[in-house]
Amino acid sequence: MAAKAPLVISDKDEMRKWSRSVRSQGKTIALVPTMGYLHQGHLSLVSEAHEHADVVALSIYVNPGQFSPTEDLSTYPSDFDGDIRKLMDVPGGVDVVFHPHNLYDYGVSSKNCETEEEGNGAVSCIEQRGLGHETWVRVEKLEKGLCGKSRPIFFRGVATIVTKLFNIMEPDVAFFGKKDYQQWRIIQRMVRDLDFSIKVIGSDIIRDKDGLAMSSRNVHLSPEEREKALSINRSLSSAKSAAENGEVHCEKLKSLVTQAIREADGRVDYAEIVDQESLEAVECIKGPVVFCVAAWFGKVRLIDNIEINL
Amino acid sequence: MAAKAPLVISDKDEMRKWSRSVRSQGKTIALVPTMGYLHQGHLSLVSEAHEHADVVALSIYVNPGQFSPTEDLSTYPSDFDGDIRKLMDVPGGVDVVFHPHNLYDYGVSSKNCETEEEGNGAVSCIEQRGLGHETWVRVEKLEKGLCGKSRPIFFRGVATIVTKLFNIMEPDVAFFGKKDYQQWRIIQRMVRDLDFSIKVIGSDIIRDKDGLAMSSRNVHLSPEEREKALSINRSLSSAKSAAENGEVHCEKLKSLVTQAIREADGRVDYAEIVDQESLEAVECIKGPVVFCVAAWFGKVRLIDNIEINL
Structure with missing residues (x-):
C-alpha cells in the first residue's frame, strides 16, 4: 500500500x-x-x-x-x-x-x-x-x-x-x-x-543479492562489468575472514584484495585498512578497523568497505 | 539607572x-x-x-x-x-x-x-x-x-x-x-x-574623543604611542577629504597615509583602498571604496578604516 x-x-x-x-x-x-x-x-x-x-x-x-x-x-x-x-x-x-x-x-x-x-x-x-x-x-x-x-x-x-x-x-x-x-x-x-x-x-551498507553495494552509479555498469565488480565485495569478505582467522598483517590482506580486483580487470584506486575513527592507516589489526576500497570498472568508480572488529 | x-x-x-x-x-x-x-x-x-x-x-x-x-x-x-x-x-x-x-x-x-x-x-x-x-x-x-x-x-x-x-x-x-x-x-x-x-x-566605528578607533587592545598603548597612533585616523580623514576634492588616484592617497603613519613612528602593515564588497584593491576611485589600514605602534597592532562613497 x-x-x-x-x-x-x-x-x-x-x-x-x-x-x-x-x-x-x-x-x-x-x-x-x-x-x-x-x-x-x-x-x-x-x-x-x-x-x-x-x-x-x-x-x-x-x-x-x-x-x-x-x-x-x-x-x-x-x-x-x-x-x-x-x-x-x-x-x-x-x-x-x-x-x-x-x-x-x-x-x-x-x-x-x-x-x-x-x-x-x-x-x-x-x-x-x-x-x-x-x-x-x-x-x-x-x-x-x-x-x-x-x-x-x-x-x-x-x-x-x-x-x-x-x-x-x-x-x-x-x-x-x-x-x-x-x-x-x-x-x-x-x-x-x-x-x-x-x-x-x-x-549499514545495503547490497544487491549478488553482494554489490548499492550505488546510483551502478546503473552505468555493463552486465560484464557488474559481474567483475563483485570481486570487490567478495575479496573484502575473504579478507575479513582471513583477519578473523588470525591474519592481522595489513599488507597481506591488502594484496589479497588488490590482486582479486586486478584479476577481474578492475583498476584499484586504493585499498586501505584504517582505524574506524581516525581513518589513519594501520599496519597490523589490533582494534576496530575498516577496510576501504575504491576501484574503477570501465568508466565507473565504485567504493565499498567492510568493518573488521577484532 | x-x-x-x-x-x-x-x-x-x-x-x-x-x-x-x-x-x-x-x-x-x-x-x-x-x-x-x-x-x-x-x-x-x-x-x-x-x-x-x-x-x-x-x-x-x-x-x-x-x-x-x-x-x-x-x-x-x-x-x-x-x-x-x-x-x-x-x-x-x-x-x-x-x-x-x-x-x-x-x-x-x-x-x-x-x-x-x-x-x-x-x-x-x-x-x-x-x-x-x-x-x-x-x-x-x-x-x-x-x-x-x-x-x-x-x-x-x-x-x-x-x-x-x-x-x-x-x-x-x-x-x-x-x-x-x-x-x-x-x-x-x-x-x-x-x-x-x-x-x-x-x-559604525566608535571612536574616542581624540579620534582613535576603540579597541580592547588600546589598553596596551603607552600615552606617547596612543598620541602617535592618532596619525592613523587623522591621515585617513585627510585622504577621504582629498578624494572628495578630486584626488581619486589610490597611489597618491595611500602614500599620504603611509607617510603620516611612518612620520609618527608607526610601522605600516598595509594601507589599501578596496572595493567595499569584494575587498579587491582599486587603482582609481570610481565607486564606493573603503580605505583600510593596519599599523604597529610599539607592540600593538591597530586597524582602522574609512568608507569613501564617491
Missing part, C-alpha cells in the same frame, strides 16, 4: 519555514540527504529515519560543489518521478522532499567570476561557474586520505552542502549510509566541531 | 536550551559576539541590538582558533566583572551573557594531537593544543587580502568560531563592528554562502 505523495519544496525559505513550523509543534525532524536516483540503500535510511523522528524529510540535490570539472556531474543519473514513486512505497513514505534547483545561486553576479586556482590547484564545478560562492567547510585531517587523495575537493563540497542543508532544513537527526564511510565520519566530526545540534546516524 | 544583572551561561547545551525556549515564545534573538574587555564600541552594538530583536545575547570568548601561536592570545586583556558592570549600564542591559570556558574541548583525547602543518605552513593555537578539532570554515577569496596577508589563519578562526556560536546560540540577527571591516564582510558572505538564517548588521 503506497503512502501519500510527499510535499515537494524547491525554495529554501519555504523549506525552512516548513521545518520551523514542524518544530513549533514540538515534533522532531529526520533528514536523509541524497543526490536522487534512489535505490534500496536510500529507502532503508528512510525506514530507519522513521524510528528516530516524528517527521522525515529527504533532500534530492546533485551537488556541483563536490564534483571537479573532469568528473561525472553531467552524467550523474536522475529520475525524480521514479524517486517519488519509490518513496511512496516505503511504509510511512516521507513527509517532505526538498528539491532545490541551484543552492549556489544567490541572485547576484560575482565580480570575481574567473576560475581561481586554490591551494592544491583543484576547483569544483562551482568555482568554474563563477556564481560567487566562496565559503567552504573543511574537515582538514579526515578529508585527506582514502577518496580525498584522488578527489581533493570532494569532501570540501560534501561538508559544505551538508552544512547548507542543515541550515536550511534544521533537522534533529540526519542519516548517512556507511558505504560512504569516510563521508559519514567527516560529517560526524563536522557536526561535533561546529556544534550543530544534530545527531548523525550511519546506517 | 543600571539594568538588572544578565543571566550568565557557560555551558553550550544550556545556552542552546535558553535560545530555543526564547524562540518558542515567539521572541527574536540578537547576538553580539565579543572577546570581552568591553568598550563603548561593544556597548553601542548592544544598544543597536535592542532595536532589532526582542532579547539581546552577548558572548564573551577569547577564541584561540584565531590566534597563531606567536600572537598575543596570552596577553589579550580581560575583565569579566567589569564587562558585566558595563553591560548593566547600557539601557536595557543584555538578557544573557554566554561565557564558555573552552569551545574546542569535546571531552575526548585526540589520537592526532601533534601539531600538523597546514597548506600555508600556519596553524592556530587550537592545533597546537591538540584537542582534536579539525573542522574549519573558510571564505576563500575575502580572507586572502588585507589582514589575511599577515594573519593567514585569522579569518579561518573567526568564521569557524562564529559558525559555532551561531549553531549554539541560534540568533536571528548578529552585530559586528565595522572597525573590523574585513571580518564583517567575511561573516556576511559566510552567512549567505552557508544559508544561515541570520541577518548580519555592521555598525
Whole structure:
C-alpha cells in the first residue's frame, strides 16, 4: 500500500519555514540527504529515519560543489518521478522532499567570476561557474586520505552542502549510509566541531543479492562489468575472514584484495585498512578497523568497505 | 539607572536550551559576539541590538582558533566583572551573557594531537593544543587580502568560531563592528554562502574623543604611542577629504597615509583602498571604496578604516 505523495519544496525559505513550523509543534525532524536516483540503500535510511523522528524529510540535490570539472556531474543519473514513486512505497513514505534547483545561486553576479586556482590547484564545478560562492567547510585531517587523495575537493563540497542543508532544513537527526564511510565520519566530526545540534546516524551498507553495494552509479555498469565488480565485495569478505582467522598483517590482506580486483580487470584506486575513527592507516589489526576500497570498472568508480572488529 | 544583572551561561547545551525556549515564545534573538574587555564600541552594538530583536545575547570568548601561536592570545586583556558592570549600564542591559570556558574541548583525547602543518605552513593555537578539532570554515577569496596577508589563519578562526556560536546560540540577527571591516564582510558572505538564517548588521566605528578607533587592545598603548597612533585616523580623514576634492588616484592617497603613519613612528602593515564588497584593491576611485589600514605602534597592532562613497 503506497503512502501519500510527499510535499515537494524547491525554495529554501519555504523549506525552512516548513521545518520551523514542524518544530513549533514540538515534533522532531529526520533528514536523509541524497543526490536522487534512489535505490534500496536510500529507502532503508528512510525506514530507519522513521524510528528516530516524528517527521522525515529527504533532500534530492546533485551537488556541483563536490564534483571537479573532469568528473561525472553531467552524467550523474536522475529520475525524480521514479524517486517519488519509490518513496511512496516505503511504509510511512516521507513527509517532505526538498528539491532545490541551484543552492549556489544567490541572485547576484560575482565580480570575481574567473576560475581561481586554490591551494592544491583543484576547483569544483562551482568555482568554474563563477556564481560567487566562496565559503567552504573543511574537515582538514579526515578529508585527506582514502577518496580525498584522488578527489581533493570532494569532501570540501560534501561538508559544505551538508552544512547548507542543515541550515536550511534544521533537522534533529540526519542519516548517512556507511558505504560512504569516510563521508559519514567527516560529517560526524563536522557536526561535533561546529556544534550543530544534530545527531548523525550511519546506517549499514545495503547490497544487491549478488553482494554489490548499492550505488546510483551502478546503473552505468555493463552486465560484464557488474559481474567483475563483485570481486570487490567478495575479496573484502575473504579478507575479513582471513583477519578473523588470525591474519592481522595489513599488507597481506591488502594484496589479497588488490590482486582479486586486478584479476577481474578492475583498476584499484586504493585499498586501505584504517582505524574506524581516525581513518589513519594501520599496519597490523589490533582494534576496530575498516577496510576501504575504491576501484574503477570501465568508466565507473565504485567504493565499498567492510568493518573488521577484532 | 543600571539594568538588572544578565543571566550568565557557560555551558553550550544550556545556552542552546535558553535560545530555543526564547524562540518558542515567539521572541527574536540578537547576538553580539565579543572577546570581552568591553568598550563603548561593544556597548553601542548592544544598544543597536535592542532595536532589532526582542532579547539581546552577548558572548564573551577569547577564541584561540584565531590566534597563531606567536600572537598575543596570552596577553589579550580581560575583565569579566567589569564587562558585566558595563553591560548593566547600557539601557536595557543584555538578557544573557554566554561565557564558555573552552569551545574546542569535546571531552575526548585526540589520537592526532601533534601539531600538523597546514597548506600555508600556519596553524592556530587550537592545533597546537591538540584537542582534536579539525573542522574549519573558510571564505576563500575575502580572507586572502588585507589582514589575511599577515594573519593567514585569522579569518579561518573567526568564521569557524562564529559558525559555532551561531549553531549554539541560534540568533536571528548578529552585530559586528565595522572597525573590523574585513571580518564583517567575511561573516556576511559566510552567512549567505552557508544559508544561515541570520541577518548580519555592521555598525559604525566608535571612536574616542581624540579620534582613535576603540579597541580592547588600546589598553596596551603607552600615552606617547596612543598620541602617535592618532596619525592613523587623522591621515585617513585627510585622504577621504582629498578624494572628495578630486584626488581619486589610490597611489597618491595611500602614500599620504603611509607617510603620516611612518612620520609618527608607526610601522605600516598595509594601507589599501578596496572595493567595499569584494575587498579587491582599486587603482582609481570610481565607486564606493573603503580605505583600510593596519599599523604597529610599539607592540600593538591597530586597524582602522574609512568608507569613501564617491
